[in-house]
Amino acid sequence: MTLFPDNSQFQIWVTTWQRKYNLPGLFYVDLWPLGPTQLVVTDPDLAQHFVSPNMYPKHWFEARALDPVVGEGGMITSNGAHWKYLHKAIAPAFSVTNVRALTPKVAEQAMRFHSVVEKLAKSGEVFKMEGIMTALAFDVVLKIAFDIDLDAQTKGSEALDALKAMTGVFHKERDATNPFTRYKWRSVRLKNRAILDPFVRKLINDRWVAITAARDSTTELGRRSGLPIVDLLLRDRIEEARGEGVPPTLDAKFTEVITTQIKTMLAAGTGTTASTIGFIYMILSENPDILERLRDEHDRVFTPGTNATYAMLQETPHKISELDYTTGVIKxxxxxxxxxxxxxxxxxxxxxxxxxNGREYPLKGQMILPTPHTMHMDPKYFPNPKKFDPDRWSRNESPANAFRPFERGQRACIGQTLAMDEMRIVLLLTARDFDFKCEGLKPYAKPAVDWQDLDLVFGDMAYQDNMFEARPRNGMPMRVKRHM
Known part of the structure; x- marks a missing residue:
């Protein structure tokens, strides 16, 4: 497999196979002995059928991919009653209303990110966009989960380093065929898990002490809006104990349940945001017309000047929803x-x-894989799919089921509203002040595939690295300058 750079994510292979062999909207892939047989789904409506949680539970392979890092019983990988309990407890924190109320807190972290980028612009040094964005996303998750200001962006964080180490080496452990190599990477993962887990448990215990010690905790238990995520879970525990007429306790088992959910948010909540912002600035660096329209929208909807815009965000957070072109760029x-x-x-x-299409396909023993990338690059659903066209989202020309970066249905990514708002805010508070440029690109002489041509400009960077999730290759090295 030399068509793409080493360790490229699986979805781009599916897209290539479907285009090359004109495959139907579902087909089987047998990669034995690397894994189970797969039923790949590239028809949007059929994909929607398969994401019904009542009919098609999560495959054990997801737990194999996530649990070694976040722990067992996470919201992404669990099924049945446990998933329903977690969803009921956590979903209110990610409602549109609650997320929009968090805008000032996210903006505060984004302004700190602005100061980090400012220093990099002054120094002119090469940096990795994924690294600084991951620190921002880490700070945001801890702010909404615990209402604490860790400031990993400027002070660093041993817990963040541990998370990055675990997610950075797990794919090596997962894919190793040599048992000694697998043991080596497993040791690295466990060493860093021993750092991250106690960090999260202490934060949980601190919130428990604060809640149970509060004089007005009895009257405040009914309030749900605006609370940190951990508070929602802990208050459910207190309410349950009071309903049973027993003193509330925070036992080790329940603490582990919450620890797993927080680590899931940290792992999933940092990856999408960090990667996507990096790719946005990669694309914008070679598309000045799109960047200019983005900046114009920020001036028009808010006001010229980052500090004045930040002040407006604090007073009128709902205006973030008016950034239609910015949303199109993100999408x-x-x-x-x-x-x-x-x-x-x-x-x-x-x-x-x-x-x-009138034909029956057996499902027993299959990994059922709805594959968003293939749908996203299909001209049947997205006309002229090779073109980076933010305006397509205002034309409403594509079926809703075809766009699924966060998946769809009841088990879609619970944090997608927060992720979208966070990315809007980051762009709003940085795009007008800085010009980013990828470093060390080696453009291809001709496209590797017929479904995209970004590699003519960005070379290997056009193809994501398949790690804990699909990420920018080598962390996306960049330089940044102050926009004049």
């Missing part, structure tokens, strides 16, 4: 660069097959 980046995908199964159900 285009998500269309080109999909971070992850869901994996479903019929295991534990009575379903044995699915009918598609």
């Amino acid at each position: 285009e980046a998500l269309r080109f660069f999909v971070v992850a995908q869901t994996v479903r199964t019929t295991e534990g159900t009575s379903i044995t097959s699915v009918t598609y």
